Amino acid sequence: MTTPGVDDAVREKEPVTERRLHPVTPLRRAWAPVAVLIGWAVHDPDQAQRQLARLTATTLLIALAVLVPVAALYGFLSWWYTHFAVTDTELRIRTGLLFRRTAHIRLERLQAVDVTQPLLARVAGVAKLKLDVIGTDKKDELAFLGEREARALRAELLARAAGFAPETAHEVGEAPARELLRTPPLHLAISLVLTGATWGALAAALVVPPVLWFATHSVWTVLATGVPLLGAAGASSVGRFVGEYDWTVGESPDGLRIDHGLLDRTHETVPPGRVQTVRIVEPLLWRRRGWVRVELDVAGSSNSVLVPVAPREVAESVIARVLPGVTVPSAASLSRPPRRAGRCVPVWWRGYGLAVTDTVFAARHGLLRRRLSLVPHAKVQSVRLAQGPWERLWRVADVHVDTGANKTVTARLRDAQEAAELLRAQAERSRTGRRDALPDRWMA
Amino acid sequence: METGSPRDAGTRGDETAEPVWRGLPPGLLRMRRLLLVVWLGLIALALGLLLGLLAGPVWAAFALLPLALMAWGWVLLGRNWRSWRYAERADDLLISRGVLWREETVVPYGRMQLVEVTSGPVERHFGLASVQLHTAAAATDATIPGLEPAEAERLRDRLTELGEARSAGL
Numbered sequence: 001m002t003t004p005g006v007d008d009a010v011r012e013k014e015p016v017t018e019r020r021l022h023p024v025t026p027l028r029r030a031w032a033p034v035a036v037l038i039g040w041a042v043h044d045p046d047q048a049q050r051q052l053a054r055l056t057a058t059t060l061l062i063a064l065a066v067l068v069p070v071a072a073l074y075g076f077l078s079w080w081y082t083h084f085a086v087t088d089t090e091l092r093i094r095t096g097l098l099f100r101r102t103a104h105i106r107l108e109r110l111q112a113v114d115v116t117q118p119l120l121a122r123v124a125g126v127a128k129l130k131l132d133v134i135g136t137d138k139k140d141e142l143a144f145l146g147e148r149e150a151r152a153l154r155a156e157l158l159a160r161a162a163g164f165a166p167e168t169a170h171e172v173g174e175a176p177a178r179e180l181l182r183t184p185p186l187h188l189a190i191s192l193v194l195t196g197a198t199w200g201a202l203a204a205a206l207v208v209p210p211v212l213w214f215a216t217h218s219v220w221t222v223l224a225t226g227v228p229l230l231g232a233a234g235a236s237s238v239g240r241f242v243g244e245y246d247w248t249v250g251e252s253p254d255g256l257r258i259d260h261g262l263l264d265r266t267h268e269t270v271p272p273g274r275v276q277t278v279r280i281v282e283p284l285l286w287r288r289r290g291w292v293r294v295e296l297d298v299a300g301s302s303n304s305v306l307v308p309v310a311p312r313e314v315a316e317s318v319i320a321r322v323l324p325g326v327t328v329p330s331a332a333s334l335s336r337p338p339r340r341a342g343r344c345v346p347v348w349w350r351g352y353g354l355a356v357t358d359t360v361f362a363a364r365h366g367l368l369r370r371r372l373s374l375v376p377h378a379k380v381q382s383v384r385l386a387q388g389p390w391e392r393l394w395r396v397a398d399v400h401v402d403t404g405a406n407k408t409v410t411a412r413l414r415d416a417q418e419a420a421e422l423l424r425a426q427a428e429r430s431r432t433g434r435r436d437a438l439p440d441r442w443m444a
Numbered sequence: 445m446e447t448g449s450p451r452d453a454g455t456r457g458d459e460t461a462e463p464v465w466r467g468l469p470p471g472l473l474r475m476r477r478l479l480l481v482v483w484l485g486l487i488a489l490a491l492g493l494l495l496g497l498l499a500g501p502v503w504a505a506f507a508l509l510p511l512a513l514m515a516w517g518w519v520l521l522g523r524n525w526r527s528w529r530y531a532e533r534a535d536d537l538l539i540s541r542g543v544l545w546r547e548e549t550v551v552p553y554g555r556m557q558l559v560e561v562t563s564g565p566v567e568r569h570f571g572l573a574s575v576q577l578h579t580a581a582a583a584t585d586a587t588i589p590g591l592e593p594a595e596a597e598r599l600r601d602r603l604t605e606l607g608e609a610r611s612a613g614l
Contacts, residue, residue: 381581382555384547384548387546387547389545402579402584423550431535
């Protein structure tokens with residue numbers, strides 16, 4: 001670390017002020033036992049009904065009289081024992097009633113910060129703060145905080161992560177955001193109508209249950225398959241519309257801002273230099289309109305969509321802001337594998353393409369649904385060349401580029417000679433590509 | 445920036461120069477072949493005895509199958525062992541392996557998160573150790589098996605040192 005050790009030592013002695021979460025939090029926790037009961041009832045309705053029939057009104061009342069205070073007490077205690085504190089370099093979370101857990105999150109390793117507001121939380125005026133760090137499956141989240149407090153805390157965390165002096169970190173406040181893109185609801189609706197997966201899920205939900213009914217005449221079989229199918233159809237159409245409604249991408253000194261949602265609002269912030277790969281997806285039916293979907297990968301984060309739907313030029317301009325200095329290679333500049341690659345992967349080989357520019361490694365795959373993946377050279381962790389026996393016969397090879405978000409981008413079926421050169425050159429480029437990258441603390 | 449080993453210092457900047465490849469020590473091949481012979485020998489013996497006693501001596505000829513497998517495996521292990529090689533260049537580590545399914549991995553030293561030296565009980569008996577490199581990408585499969593412990597430790601120390609000098613993180 002570059003911070004002088006003496007300063008750190010002096011500041012460490014100051015008492016760290018610990019804070020508690022918003023007082024409505026226990027209510028959320030109080031739901032847990034009720035949710036478990038409902039889950040059990042839904043999972044096994046037969047048995048639940050039989051058990052319910054056996055219960056008399058008094059036992060029910062007694063059970064409620066015991067259960068509700070216990071749940072409330074649990075909720076209250078777990079809220080009482082959860083503290084968090086922001087120090088110069090870390091966010092500390094102390095939690096747990098029986099099993100204590102203390103998490104110290106290094107702010108300069110922060111990959112993304114999300115403020116999410118489920119519908120009920122919006123009504124109550126509270127928000128959840130979620131932190132993405134590499135290497136933890138369990139997301140560390142602060143649920144719930146007051147809405148303003150959550151925003152202020154996010155601003156403070158980002159300011160400290162950016163390397164602002166700790167004394168001024170409070171006052172930096174929310175960095176001003178400049179809007180880059182806003183998706184109109186109509187575009188979103190049309191794009192979903194033009195997506196094959198939506199129709200596939202709907203068709204499956206409408207066709208499979210009647211067929212099953214004729215085949216088995218069993219209500220339970222039909223319900224057991226029909227309900228998940230309907231759920232999937234709903235999630236891929238209405239669910240996506242609701243989730244991606246009013247999608248706004250903004251740019252601020254703190255990084256990239258992504259706000260979306262009709263019922264549950266989510267505000268994501270990805271600090272600069274955290275994006276590992278960007279994928280431009282172009283489904284077949286969108287091609288005539290020139291629309292694309294842009295996905296991104298950030299290490300340790302589950303956020304994956306950058307732009308749900310946008311015209312190609314707009315999407316490319318957003319990508320240019322996300323990955324500074326990167327221009328998306330045009331379809332014409334992508335080189336196809338040699339003709340003999342068709343012997344390894346018939347027909348689909350035409351979908352493969354590769355372009356290497358000064359800043360990115362770009363590989364395309366897919367024939368109907370085209371996907372172009374971009375990896376900045378600075379984000380490449382290792383490069384691999386792989387060649388199977390059949391590929392060797394036709395003198396082609398695959399080049400894999402591994403990135404930190406556990407995503408591997410593959411340039412398939414390149415000419416063997418070209419692949420060997422690509423391997424060497426890519427290793428060299430990824431090694432030197434780091435030099436002009438932003439430091440972890442991007443404001444320092 | 446330049447902290448490469450003196451051996452590579454002369455060829456620095458000339459990336460096309462053929463790297464100095466190193467193969468694996470013969471100990472690994474010996475160990476793998478011995479394991480192969482022991483296991484398949486036992487299977488052949490058991491199969492031969494069982495079939496010979498239960499089904500008749502003609503059926504015991506099936507015990508030749510594991511023996512044939514053993515001969516084939518013997519050759520295969522040799523080829524596979526010969527195909528493994530690694531090279532330390534000034535700025536990255538090269539690992540090349542595989543006969544039918546060839547794979548070549550390049551890991552820049554700056555991307556290394558952790559270097560691991562492991563050695564199981566059988567490996568220890570034969571005086572062998574493996575070196576494994578981890579980067580932030582889980583797909584990076586950079587393992588060098590069956591090195592002599594001294595070489596494994598030298599490699600670990602050198603890689604750690606170079607990794608520190610060129611650390612780049614994510």
